[in-house]
Amino acid sequence: MTARWLRFAAIAAASLALLSRPAAAQQILRDAETEAFMADMSAPLVEAAGMEPRNVQVLVINDPNINAFVAGGQYVWVHSGLIAAADNVNQVQGVVAHELGHIEGGHVIRYGEGMKEATGITLLSLVLGAAAIAAGGAEAGMGILGMGQQAAMGKFLAFSRAQESSADLAGARYLSKAGVSGKGSLEFFKKLQNQEYRLAIPQDDSYGRTHPLSGERINVLREVYTVDPAWDKPMDPKLEARFERIKAKLVGFVSEPSQTLLKYPESDQSLPAHYARAYAWHKSAYPDKALAEVDALLAAAPHDPYFLELKGQVLLESGKPADAIPPLREAVQLTNQPLIATLLGHALIATENDANFAEAEKVLRNAIARDRENPFAWYQLGVVYEHRGDLPRAALATAERYSMMGEDQMALRSADAAMQGLKPGTVDYLRAQDIAMVSRAAVEQKRKKR
Template sequence: MARLLQFLALTLASLALMARPALAQQILRDAETEAFMADMSGPLVKAAGMEPRNVQVLVINDPEINAFVAGGQYVWVHSGLIAQADNVNQLQGVVAHELGHIEGGHVIRSGEGIKEATGITLLSLVLGAAAIAGGAGEAGMGLMGLGQQAAMSKFLAFSRAQESSADLAGARYLHTAGISGRGSLEFFKKLQNQEYRLAIPQDNSYGRTHPLSGERIQVLREVYEPDPAWNRPPDPYLEKRFERIKAKLIGFASEPPQTLQRYPESDQSIPAHYARAYAWHKSAYPDRALAEADALLAALPHDPYFLELKGQILLESGKPVEAIAPLREAVKLTNQPLISTLLAHALIASEDEANFAEAEQVLRLAVQRDRENPFAWYQLGVVYERRGDTPRAALATAERYSMIGQDQMALRSADAAMQGLKPGTVDYLRAQDIAMVSRAAIEQQRKKR
């Protein structure tokens, strides 16, 4: 019986793991990248019948060529995928496919596939246990093994059907948005080349969660090539922005020698300056990083993201006072909460009391527009602490801990905030909400033990 229970646990765990992508990677929050992703995906989101403001395409720091959805209206794109994409059209093809998963409710419906496969597994376990009890031990274990294989095959077929459905849905969105499917096919060819390098058999996709790339290319070519948008080139404005984003991500995520090899000094393009600026900054050569940032600003003096870059290099090189001016201009041009948080950091790091009022104002506006920023809440707590407002410092700390899932610390900070805040005020009620949610989460975790 112990062996039987262990077998069941392993089988169900394997199905659950296959159905749930991991989200342990670092999320890359960047103002320019998020603005680009929203503009690039906007027409596709509308074509899918969704509201663009409710759908987010976010980047995680992972070198793998991958993208996925994992609940809600979020598309997660690996930085490695962007680095390997040749143009914005290829990225749009990937995002269109992932939107197909959202429209189809595939994350929620994956539970149906697990349930059906689990039913097969349980039935085989019952039959196998009966055979073992009747003295046919080998036959019983064989029945269990066959049941596990049948369950896994059922789930894999379910997953492949979802992938094929998302492929066709993505093709429909590209058609409706007037965007060529050429990039989608080009990217599947990249994946096919990867399959060749990994020596993955190309005769059939049995035993895989996804259809083989060759199979997908064959089906989609018949859909894409007759489309009126087939020969339409990528949007030139989006393409320029894509090249910048790609270079920035490579500079941030790759090792500096790799970046400098890919974007040598002989390359004086905007993307190359961008990539090298990050490479030199990561290598602790602030003067060379600033020279690259200044080259960018010489080309586009009022580009908010180049101003942000210069301010970031100055701030992280120990020159917060010099960082304030470019960051202040960048905030004025964009009103972007992530850049506002960087400006507030510079204002606080200046150690000038005269700058704290501006830092508080900037941070309050930033968290109103983007509450999902733990560092902004941390800095707001610092401002309140410096000002002697201990209850609101505790509330800001509670917000931060709640956001990063540290429920015990969130509860402790929320309780401390309520002790000093006037009951019935907005801040008091917010602290009360955090305490209630954190207490419930702690209780739930206790019950699971």
């Protein structure tokens, strides 16, 4: 019985670890167009939830499972598999609204309450069971232990299901307040229900599950959504067109090229199909075919910044950095987007032309000013500093990059090297000092745990 408790504790601890470190084992897919779309799509829902859109981020991670979650802070993490499985933008809005319900309800913080209550039941059963065994009632003692484990797990799962139901209803409120139909939410739950059918999950009772059964959720939400004034409101056609684009490029980026070409065959001449095939051909090392798809996109929209970005990316990664600069430069001028600016900085550096390094520094510094959480931008800026012989600032840029990546020992080493060459009291020196202090504390903490 003790082994069952240890297994329960291990599962619960692992769940808590996943909640606190969402992207530790998964690749965050950062893309300028996708992030802009997610921000615009979710902004009305975020406002309806009483939060500030600029403080909430909806980010995509590379995971084929159909899932989304929150894990501390105001971040919603959406799996790439969910976007690929969604039929329209309204379905994604329904999922995001649900996850915002978790944020607004403080469910990640309150997760510990459910764990604490379940653990209390288990510890009590251990004490009573041990006392019974010590008194000679071994069978009774083992029974107490077993019932304690079952009660603890049941309490924890009930707590989790209650949070999910609360988030469902909160999400429905946000959709209604934002004037967005709940049809997509119901449609997506039906997709999940079909998965449950395929996995032969019993549909009569959700006891023993962290989430209510999809059928139960559909029955509750249908009563809410169908009477809402937004029920028959059509999707925004422009937002839906943007969704089809980001879905296609995501499929092209994460899927095997052969799968992408089956899903988006040459006979499909739509913009999303050209987009997906461009990525498929680029991944397959056919730059000419990739550029032909990009040119088809630009023929339809010559000044679309994201089509220009893709052209620059294909040219840069095909060994033609000088040719990549004009489309990337135009894309930056049109969007002022830091991720695209970082790509432009990379292209300027990759030319190995001394005349381009001053522009690269300016572009990269502006990019970092708007998005500091980009390790690759810091890496490129470090290359610029090293090229001009400014080794202390190159070391500081390296420290920033390693700090973001969680490489505390390397961040500490680089920060110490930066401080040796920087003037004490300056902004850069103080920043290097901060990184060194935080990294040193992290290194010491890891050492104590060994």
